[in-house]
Amino acid sequence: MAVCVAVIAKENYPLYIRSVPTENELKFHYMVHTSLDVVDEKISAMGKALVDQRELYLGLLYPTEDYKVYGYVTNSKVKFVMVVDSSNTALRDNEIRSMFRKLHNSYTDVMCNPFYNPGDRIQSRAFDGMVTSMMIQVC
Amino acid sequence: MADPALFEFLHTEMVAELWAQDPDPGPGGQKTSLLVLEGMGFRVGQALGERLPREMLAFREELDVLKFLCKDLWVAVFHKQMDSLRTNHQGTYVLQDNSFPLLVRMASGLQYLEEAPKFLAFTCGLLRGTLSTLGVKSLVTASVAALPACKFQVVIQKP
Numbered sequence: 001m002a003v004c005v006a007v008i009a010k011e012n013y014p015l016y017i018r019s020v021p022t023e024n025e026l027k028f029h030y031m032v033h034t035s036l037d038v039v040d041e042k043i044s045a046m047g048k049a050l051v052d053q054r055e056l057y058l059g060l061l062y063p064t065e066d067y068k069v070y071g072y073v074t075n076s077k078v079k080f081v082m083v084v085d086s087s088n089t090a091l092r093d094n095e096i097r098s099m100f101r102k103l104h105n106s107y108t109d110v111m112c113n114p115f116y117n118p119g120d121r122i123q124s125r126a127f128d129g130m131v132t133s134m135m136i137q138v139c
Numbered sequence: 140m141a142d143p144a145l146f147e148f149l150h151t152e153m154v155a156e157l158w159a160q161d162p163d164p165g166p167g168g169q170k171t172s173l174l175v176l177e178g179m180g181f182r183v184g185q186a187l188g189e190r191l192p193r194e195m196l197a198f199r200e201e202l203d204v205l206k207f208l209c210k211d212l213w214v215a216v217f218h219k220q221m222d223s224l225r226t227n228h229q230g231t232y233v234l235q236d237n238s239f240p241l242l243v244r245m246a247s248g249l250q251y252l253e254e255a256p257k258f259l260a261f262t263c264g265l266l267r268g269t270l271s272t273l274g275v276k277s278l279v280t281a282s283v284a285a286l287p288a289c290k291f292q293v294v295i296q297k298p
Contacts, residue, residue, distance in 0.1 A: 010274065046197065056197060075192040076272045104193065111189040118185050118272070 002082045002099065003067065004028040005131050007107060007122060010077035012036060016122040019083070020135045032081050035061045035069045039079050042071070056104075057097055072100040078107065099134055106130045143218050143240065150241055153179070154257050173257065177264035184268020191215055192273070201295065204273050205232050212269055217241075230295035234266075235288070242287040255283040259291075266291060 004019035019028040038061040058071035063086065072080040080103050082096070110116055110124050157172040191211055198204050209221035213236075223235040241258050245251050259281035267279045276296045283289045 073197070074189070075195065075197055076189055077274050108190045108193060112186040114182075 001085070002134050003085050004032065004083040005103070005134065006032045006081045007103070008032070008036065008079040008081065009119065010079075015078070015120075016127070016131075018128075018131055018135075028083060031064075031067070031069060031083060035071065035081050036079070038062055038069075039071045039073065039081070043073060057100060059093075070096050070100070072104070074104060074107075080104070080107075102130060102134070146216070147241060147244070150258070150261060153261070158257065173260045176257070176260035177267070180261040180264020180266075181268035181271070182264075184265040184270070185272045186268075187212065187215070187265070188269035188272030191269075198273065201275060202226070204270065204275055205234075205293070207273075208266060208269060209234060212265075216265070230297065232293040232295075234291045234293065236291075237288045239287050239289045242283070242289060246286045249285055251286065252283060255286060255289070256281065259283070259289060263291065266293065 004017070006017040007015045009015050014032070017029060017032060019025050039058060042058050042061070056072055056074060058073060061069045061071045061081075063069070066086055068084050068086055070082045070084065072082075074080075080100055082099065082103075084096070106127050107122075110122055110127050111118065113124065116122075116124070154176065157175060192198075192207065195207075195211075198207065205224060205226075209224050213219060213221045217240045219240070221234050222237045225233045225235070239259075239262075241262065242255060245254075245258075263279040263281050267277055270277045270279075270293070276298065278294045278296060279291055281289055281291050
């Protein structure tokens, strides 16, 4: 279960960022911002590698004492960043991958919406609903 | 997979409708209609550029993106691959289709050569839109020597 989900455009500004609980929002925004550097590093490392496989899933970007940050980049250089609670050790790699796949599918649907102009903030309620289903249930 | 004829009919009607509404039949009015068509193709290309490469691995370089256009995009929209891709390795690519599905029903030869650009504007926009989502800024023009073969020239714009 994610604590914060962010979608960053290829020019590195946020298209969508949401965190739960909402009091410490600024802290999560800052974390996502610093993780962008790590994402860029991984992308350029991938470019230089001679391996044929170039995956979209970037894996664990960096762990802090309370949280772990995961990243995923699409072919259109749109980045998804997810912050997960460290105490939730039951979360396996596969689950994170499937969460990113759902994010990617929802993002593609938003892109295909004729009322959405690429580059705007994402205001789709369907996307919101999908992200809510992935976040921690805080009562 | 939908019948390819559906898109062809829709496209023909789009072009016919834009030309019927044109108040100024001279070259000025024509340009607006061509721009409108190209703009439509651009938005469709942006969406396709996000949806089609979804399960694919990341593209390594520009040539990979162009190959994706010629194979996957063309197959998805027109159910056939592009016939040839040439480049001068300095940012210009020529994509040639020897029997372009949107032109193949019109004529075979030199008849209707002046009408052909109208039917290529949407596709030029489609290519430009897909390239722009995949991070390549470009200028796409089309030329017809003899129906139904046509060439799309893609010039990459260096920032």
